[in-house]
Amino acid sequence: xxxxxxxxxxxxxxLCGDDSREITxxxxxxxxxxxxxxxxEGDLWITIMANINAVAVAALTDPALIVFCExxxxxxxVLAKASENGIAIARSxxxxxxxxxxxxxxxGAAS
Amino acid sequence: MSEAVKFHFDVDGxxxxxxxxxxxxxxxxLRQLGYPPEVIRKVSIAMYEGEINMVIHAxxxxxxxxxxxxxxxxxxxxxxxxxxxxxxxxxEGFSTARDNIRNLGFGAGMGLPNMKKYTDSMEIDTRIGxxxxxxxxxxx
Numbered sequence: 001x002x003x004x005x006x007x008x009x010x011x012x013x014x015l016c017g018d019d020s021r022e023i024t025x026x027x028x029x030x031x032x033x034x035x036x037x038x039x040x041e042g043d044l045w046i047t048i049m050a051n052i053n054a055v056a057v058a059a060l061t062d063p064a065l066i067v068f069c070e071x072x073x074x075x076x077x078v079l080a081k082a083s084e085n086g087i088a089i090a091r092s093x094x095x096x097x098x099x100x101x102x103x104x105x106x107x108g109a110a111s
Numbered sequence: 112m113s114e115a116v117k118f119h120f121d122v123d124g125x126x127x128x129x130x131x132x133x134x135x136x137x138x139x140x141l142r143q144l145g146y147p148p149e150v151i152r153k154v155s156i157a158m159y160e161g162e163i164n165m166v167i168h169a170x171x172x173x174x175x176x177x178x179x180x181x182x183x184x185x186x187x188x189x190x191x192x193x194x195x196x197x198x199x200x201x202x203e204g205f206s207t208a209r210d211n212i213r214n215l216g217f218g219a220g221m222g223l224p225n226m227k228k229y230t231d232s233m234e235i236d237t238r239i240g241x242x243x244x245x246x247x248x249x250x251x
Binding site for chain 1: 234
């Protein structure tokens with residue numbers, strides 16, 4: 001499923017990035033050192049850590065999409081850095097568990 | 112043997128938001144040079160953790176990456192406080208990072224263990240009050 005399809009099905013607000021990429025897995029986590037070693041290329045990465053360091057982690061791990069969940073505030077600096085690095089970012093009001101359940105129910109799978 | 116490709120970066124210790132910039136740059140360069148994704152991943156993770164450590168603990172430092180025919184060597188050096196107990200610092204979950212750092216998603220005590228895990232060798236040369244130099248090697 002592509003970023004665009006997932007965003008539509010999960011009612012995500014896509015804020016920046018390429019929505020044509022294929023999502024190939026899922027990772028949920030906020031501790032960036034852990035995420036650094038666990039987020040895989042093509043993942044849907046669900047986190048509340050909406051800061052510029054999360055964007056750096058994404059620049060290195062190359063997820064298809066970061067979803068900042070629970071309607072956390074996302075600074076302009078975060079979006080600017082993400083755009084600069086070609087990273088797709090979306091926002092959701094739901095929490096990580098609800099997003100995972102919803103994603104699984106539309107046929108999404110973890111890698 | 113062909114000459115090594117070398118990269119040098121100054122890691123700015125005052126700017127937490129730019130931490131990781133050197134690692135992202137190295138990742139891009141290694142991609143351009145055509146290295147396999149798993150090698151790039153190892154180098155990126157190890158270097159990023161080291162960069163973050165230098166920003167959190169040592170007010171920045173220098174990062175050098177040397178690409179040889181058979182290995183990639185990452186040398187991170189700082190003039191920070193040094194690591195009093197390396198064995199303790201190497202334990203997963205041990206961290207001396209402050210709360211404001213933890214709030215940013217760091218300080219989980221994963222940095223040095225990740226650096227060791229994702230490289231084929233890691234040497235720590237640390238002197239209290241003088242600084243730390245970490246040399247990591249990823250075999251090709």
